[in-house]
Amino acid sequence: MATEAVPAAEIGAELALRMYEQMQRIRSFEEQVDQLYRSAKMPGLAHLYVGEEAVAVGVCEALRRDDYITSTHRGHGHCLAKGASVDRMFCELLGKEEGYCRGKGGSMHIADHENGNLGANAIVAGSTGIATGAAFSAKARGTDQVAVCFFGEGALGQGVLYEVMNMAALWKLPVVYVCENNSYNEYTHFSETTAGDIAARPAAFGVPVEEVDGQDARAVYAATHRAVERARRGDGPSFLVCETYRYYGHHVGDVDRAYYRSKEEEEQWKAERDPLQILGAWIVEHGFAEEGELERIARDVEAEVAAAAEHAQDAPFPDPREVNEDVYAD
Amino acid sequence: MATEAVPAAEIGAELALRMYEQMQRIRSFEEQVDQLYRSAKMPGLAHLYVGEEAVAVGVCEALRRDDYITSTHRGHGHCLAKGASVDRMFCELLGKEEGYCRGKGGSMHIADHENGNLGANAIVAGSTGIATGAAFSAKARGTDQVAVCFFGEGALGQGVLYEVMNMAALWKLPVVYVCENNSYNEYTHFSETTAGDIAARPAAFGVPVEEVDGQDARAVYAATHRAVERARRGDGPSFLVCETYRYYGHHVGDVDRAYYRSKEEEEQWKAERDPLQILGAWIVEHGFAEEGELERIARDVEAEVAAAAEHAQDAPFPDPREVNEDVYAD
Amino acid sequence: MSTPTEVAVPKEHEGTREISLAQAVNEALAEELRRDPTVVLIGEDVAEAGTPFKVTSGLVEEFGPERVLDSPISEAGITGIGLGASMTGMRPVVDIMFGDFLTLVMDQVANQAAKVHYMSGGRLKAPLTVRTTLGATRRSAAQHSQSLHAWVSHVPGLKVALPSTPYDAKGLLKTAIRDDSPVVFFEDKMMFAVKGPVPDDEYTIPFGAADVKRDGEDVTIVATSSMVYVALEAAERLAEEGVSAEVVDPRTLVPLDRKTLVASAKKTGRVIVVDEGHRSYGASAELAAAIAEDAFYWLDAPVRRAAAMDVPVPFSPVLEDETVPTPDLIVEISRSLLGKA
């Protein structure tokens, strides 16, 4: 993740390759998670981010390390994109002591405060208040930090989102709402749950909106960069609607999906709008790297991920006596 | 209240005079409530509707008796406009057995189910779900009933309003949302609490909006009539923004208001935009009645209200043993 | 949750079948949708998906999308709509996917639904049923594992049911839907697969009638929802030690069958209350206090409580398993009550 945000104009080789590597890292990580689930090595369930990598990476590359993000039940991608390490994440997913939350949070609650990740959230729209409050805090403390609030289009059903957007607009808070529209609220198409036009909603609360191709990391990066600049300038919140798609099921256990979406639809997205292919092609086209270089990145990342998964499986569980620690902060 | 809704076109003498009388009834009632409070004859507080009469009356005259309304903490006007009798209302406000709720509800919870009033509500936006659900029910039961949801502009701060509007639009429910914008959330001007443009909000959720002069009973009636027709046709919800003003304080105890609004502002509304004066002038102008006739209506209504207040003060309290009745419906 | 011990069905029923608790709930919903056109089911993914627990599968196919509605992710909104519909002639069943999401509907449930009948002086009613879940050990972490039945049980105007067997679940849910007051109905998500005998013929189970799941003489174990199985397993083990434990399931917390609980306490003189809500300020406190009030002079020892640990539910299995009552714990407490520890 960038320490200094790069201006939208110059998406050069370095940034492009870093984005490619990060997206690859997320994909490898998630495919590994799926394997762990299938081989019954992971407790509980997980919501995979595969297919949506360009959103998390495009957004987080436009942020500084000290900027904040809040995440969702589908949060592994956000966490990695904001700078988390794969080994501590696997440890958390397996409930190990070395995990980011010492095993107390798990997949749906990973937080990484050193990198500004205030946590995934298992309540849909549950972190919209937290992100807006972090922006309030940044402004009150006189820093130029920005808070990004990730959520799926299903969160548009939760009233609290409108309550906090209203205040973000009134108080010109430096927050960027990032709606990841992957078309499905679990097993129901968003058109059955969402009246009117998504973009009109934030606009009605005085929050400027931009619609972005969520499969194009460069487009996401550029749009985020504009929104972040606006926020740092003190001009208040923005809202990005990123059209994207999840390749896997709602969660790792959701394998028979025919009753709510067609195989054709899935195949078409993978074939025509894969974020890694799109950025990879652009990189090669611009001569920033050759196919081989990209393949090497993929291999290295896969090796890193495989090693981390191994490590996590061997890592120790927390001492059961830790169960009643950390209930109160003092 | 009308048993058969009159088409917007012909607002004739009968309807105009009935509206005038109803508005007068509400005003006299509320002024009597204020007296009861000042003379320490009423327990608790009350939120007076004086100044906003044209909204409740204009809306309810466009409804049938079997249509539903839900009301607010400032609900006396809605209740009377939908057909309630002043004596049983006074009895409720004084906690008497003869009251609409046998004294259990009081000012903020008067309900009059025989006239379709599903109740005032002391939670801001607390009845938006109920009204939308009543519309759902009307549609599910195959009747052509319509539900009207009254609320102040302060309710725009409550997320649940957006949740239910979204479903009303998705499911084409016969509900009319009536926002009474009197410019104040208690002691704070709505511009300090409301970002963007009010009318844009329902629109963003696919609910058609009309902005109405809430001091002109005829305008409110006509706009409501259009919305109700639409709802009965099965074309779904509508939203009316009625600009209005409360002459008294937020509640009867709010007498020193200088810190949040000026005497000039109050005087200007009373002088230039009084709903009774506006409708009265129109009636006389069109020769539907003479000044004297209107004065007679006022006198009669005042006498009726005074008598009802007397009656309520003499009426018996409920038997204290009723306290644990009606907790459960069976 | 421990594996269930066989629980019998009252004699009066002719034939019975073994079905899962999920199927029992599904049958209750289907039968009520069939018999009463004013019953509708509203919730997230309740139609084609049949909920993540597959409890409502097949209903939309039989009753259509007008009566089995997939909703937006708007718990407060659907509960409010269900309430308004219930006040105007319908009997809606609102599905709140996880009990943890009750946090989002407390205004609709506690300030609105619970009070409508009373505030209107008995003139309005709200025959609304809110179905939701409770229970941990599913490795779902802090926001998908809570048992919040104590909250709604504390609100006058609401009735609260938490069945432990397929038989109870079907009979109580049918009663809930027909009840003219709002009911919050809790199903333990770890019990959906639990099988048990359910009568072939139609039946309902009245609220406020506790069920003695096992007779005993030495100690009374009052247990709710899936804790009934924990209690029954403990009772089995205790039997091997020659200790006769009685297991009493209140089945509804509101109304509460105080009489049956107190009668058992007076008989055995020793009581353990087992509930999966958090220990402090939880349902187990009311049950313990009520028994101590009415059976005080018959008790040989203080009423003991076994409940969920007062910590957010942790994800890691090694931690989560520490937080819920187990048969071992109940056996241990029983021994100490009997001075055998």
Next chain:
Amino acid sequence: MSTPTEVAVPKEHEGTREISLAQAVNEALAEELRRDPTVVLIGEDVAEAGTPFKVTSGLVEEFGPERVLDSPISEAGITGIGLGASMTGMRPVVDIMFGDFLTLVMDQVANQAAKVHYMSGGRLKAPLTVRTTLGATRRSAAQHSQSLHAWVSHVPGLKVALPSTPYDAKGLLKTAIRDDSPVVFFEDKMMFAVKGPVPDDEYTIPFGAADVKRDGEDVTIVATSSMVYVALEAAERLAEEGVSAEVVDPRTLVPLDRKTLVASAKKTGRVIVVDEGHRSYGASAELAAAIAEDAFYWLDAPVRRAAAMDVPVPFSPVLEDETVPTPDLIVEISRSLLGKA
């Protein structure tokens, strides 16, 4: 609520003044806003209006609109924003005008604020204070009269304070704001005008320390918030009958000073718990159960509970007055406990 009996302030304090509970709360807020720039106050009409109870009057004038913010009518939203701010270096105080509106913030409070520290393995913290009210008899009816402290007390991760005197209110609120965990702070709206001595010098009161408001030998009355005055008045009357009643105020429900409560129970052998929450599944159940657990063998009679009747709070004065514990009731229960009835 009955008129307060004089309650003394610990010796160590030099001078004292008589101020109202509202003033005491106002002073606590002002002092903390002054000493710590990260403290902010967010709520509906908390600025110029100083809240409907005039508790925050003057604060916006001293600290400005950036630190004392009038918010939209968005309880969930402001609580969420307060939480996010608390996780990132601030110490916000969120004002929820009436305790009844806790229904709207339970997700932010119970699923988010309470669990952030634990779920993050201790790495994040949420020093958030939610100030709200409780208490009936204000003729405000069912949705403005509830005492819902039992709900939040049931949620691990939250601390809960409910002071009864100006002295306790000021000292506990300052402690709440400085606490690194989320705290829900309840003030009885009928107590705002109650006056009492408050030290001139600065002080705080630790959580988890019950206060014996009156010493006694024959019966223990554990009372919370304004019920302390009901208990003290009952104690006065009992004294006239030669009965010596001890009045113990837990002051915080979480953490709970079980030791002091149990010690008093062991001393007197007879206990009444008085709380204004509804009786069933309420805070009084936990207090009664806890005392019965630890003092069982010292009790001469079952622990008795006096709490709000299990009905929505009715509007009519003749009905509402039936629903809350009164000194008469406490005296009567005490007599029966002492076999004098």
